[in-house]
Amino acid sequence: MTWERLFGYRHAFDHPVTLWITLGIGGVLVAALLVIAVLGQSGAVDGALRTELRKRTLSWLVLAPLILGPVLLGAGWHMAAVLVLSLGCFREYSRATGLFREKLVTFVVVVGIAAVWFAVVDHWYGFFVALFPLAVVLIAVAPIARDRPKGYIQRVALGVFGFMLFGCALGHFAYLGNDWNYRPIVLMLLLGVQMNDVFAFVIGKTMGRRKLVPNTSPGKTIAGAVGSLVVTTPLVAVLAHHVFRGTNLDRPFVLALLGFLTSVSGQLGDLMLSSIKRDLGIKDMGVTIPGHGGLLDRFNSLLLAAPVVFHFVGYHVGIGLDQPVRIITGP
């Protein structure tokens, strides 16, 4: 059963919601390509905007299979993909904040991320939870050996913050893979936060006047924030109704609350990354994805939404309760 969960690609479309979302994403991408082609033919958009749009869409064409593929193939692949994502995001973060010059601290954080990942694969919740205080202690004590107290707080603080975002927060995203029914939950979360971004952008562009937090992120408007909240909440609630049908979570108020929390935490994750970038005085975290910037610029909204959704679902339904635990370290 565990093997089937980790690598059982035949179960990819066992759940109808998985199929809907996959088809939906495929359809949207095809539609986007058609729209760009039509717009280009009619000359409705000028050259620069067209190149930008095409670059973004082409990036999505590569990105979507890279995200969807591992989720569909099996929980093992999903976890491996999240590990790569965590390490990639941490690399961008440490290079942008200057933490990368502190080799010892970055090394400890990477070890911490690897340990979290091990706890996830092992399905050992006790170790998974214990790692957060343990890794923070390690990050705090490792630089003492250097005997260089100047800048100690900054080093440790950046290390702890990085571990919390990319080890802890994204670790929750990987941990969802321990549920037998992880595919629709993961896809619902991914679709929720990504559509949330799109809604905020579109509604903000068309209706937005008053800025939300102009110093942090000049592009965001109050209308965009409220609008995406209004659209994302029912979207996630409807998906969640089908995913968690007949469980404790399948009550209108609770479903709406899940949608609401997904939208809010997604937007806050976005604003958190904007604050980091503003403080550093940089526009993008990297150049990993053409047209989008760095990995972090794309996955920022997942950082806070993943633990929120994880614990919300965990509280009402539980994650992977029927699955064998400690599959590697256990007896």
Added chain:
Amino acid sequence: MEQWKLQPARDLGLSQSQRMRSLRRESGLIETGLHMFWWALIRSYLRIGHRLEVRGKEHLPAGPPFVLVANHGSHLDALTLFASLPCGLRDRVFPLAAGDAFFEATSTAAFAAFLLNALPLWRRRCNPRDIAELRRRLLDEPCAYILFPEGTRTRTGSMGPFKGGLGILVAGTDVPVVPCHLEGTFRAWRPDRRLPTPGRKITLSVGPPLRFSAMANDRDGWTEVAAAAEASVRSLAPVPPPTPSAS
């Protein structure tokens, strides 16, 4: 309370291909790991394969900034100097390598950048801004360079005259220039061979550092710096090499 100093990587926003050719490249955890691996490998190879002997180790500065200058006999030179420095300095020491020889093809550029931590120096189309960038980095960071001021490997085994580029880097600064003489690297890897010949001994002699803080940062100063460094490196040779005209 002091403000936090958040300094993003100077090479942030460059693609991997631009990054390995950038003079602003900074090492992260992956590069540090690669440097340490390569350093250990080369160090063992030179010790076992070429019985590497280092004389005058006490003249090596404890930390950056400094510039190591040496005669250039073969591709083993930079590796020998690189492996003779303490491992802890690995990320802050940059061999300056010929851009046209090492940084045009992606494979050699990746090797030079990520294993050797080399920075490119374009010999024919050298931009004055590049040298200014190297000088700024040497002083600000501070870091250290390994430089072969002859500008190319010797094809005959005898040392050629030093070029003035070294002067542009250090004239008028307090950066110590450490003269090094490499004996045996030419014989150990002759220019007509594809691979080095193990068993041939290499000796590295390190001399007392020179400083050029009083030297004017102009053409005359640069020539003088080059001449002084050249004389110092020559004086470290165990047997004075025969001049080409004498043979």
